[in-house]
Amino acid sequence: MENIYTDLKILLTDYLTTQKLRKTDERYAILEQICLFPSHFDICMLYDRLKETNFRVSKATLYNTLDILIAADLIVKHQFTAKSIQYELKAMAETHSHLICSMCGAVREIRDSSLKRDIKNMKISRFTPMFHTLYIYGMCSKCKYKLQKNNKGNTKQ
């Protein structure tokens, strides 16, 4: 599982080299921590995680580094909700779509290989697709259950 970092480390080094950017400890430490997240994460989660493991990195550096990782095509940015941006390893994001509960904000992933294929095969003029996100908004079973329970009280609507 951790060996995804082994691969991405090489890609990062390649990118930093061709772009003439510096190979700092912070950049590798950040990528390493990102590889340990099971899926999405936000800046705060990453910040806290780094603080309690290797070494603390400033927020400014985090934002800067995440932009580099996006440019290097290693991670992607999600905006499921207005509050706080979420990130994810691109390699992981490619394998699933997202179910987002409009009530509680919970995000779940689902595999949908056939749909992915259809999207990839779409013919689009004057546009070169690189990456896509499919967000399906709705209600998770927990919230639906809560809602039904609440509605039992007012049967006359």
Next chain:
Amino acid sequence: MENIYTDLKILLTDYLTTQKLRKTDERYAILEQICLFPSHFDICMLYDRLKETNFRVSKATLYNTLDILIAADLIVKHQFTAKSIQYELKAMAETHSHLICSMCGAVREIRDSSLKRDIKNMKISRFTPMFHTLYIYGMCSKCKYKLQKNNKGNTKQ
């Protein structure tokens, strides 16, 4: 074209009535202006538009009202980019997906009825889908052209 407002006005009235919310002039004026936008809009655009037409409405009321319109299922929220949220009439959003240029941020719409159907037919356990968004990120032809032109200078990479 404007008669979409005629329809939505009725739906809004229904919603406000069942939810025991007040039918204020502001709420109808806001919905009316929204119906005049050809597609996406943000709070600022709506605020300016209202100021130069009917009457000025405060930002606080705008945010409040948009939340009601979302709850009433008349509009949807988009987060194409981190900066500023965009909104769109739900009836319009259902007809297309979005192409977003990662370089210049331009958003274009494309119709994709077969894909929409596939997504609707997906079987998802423990989740009730209400609405979905497909964002395809990539490069628009203008930016691609610019990039190619720039790269001609440095052939040695």
Next chain:
DNA sequence: ATGTATGCAAACCATTTGCAATGAC
């Protein structure tokens, strides 16, 4: 030695909140 990267703190800005005044019911 040079100039990029980092950390800190201040700035920014869209959105939210608190509260007094207004107006729908």
Next chain:
DNA sequence: GTCATTGCAAATGGTTTGCATACAT
């Protein structure tokens, strides 16, 4: 008359920026 709604201004909080210091090259 009551209480939801509005407008205003202040607060919030995630993200960005400016600048002095640190360090990769």
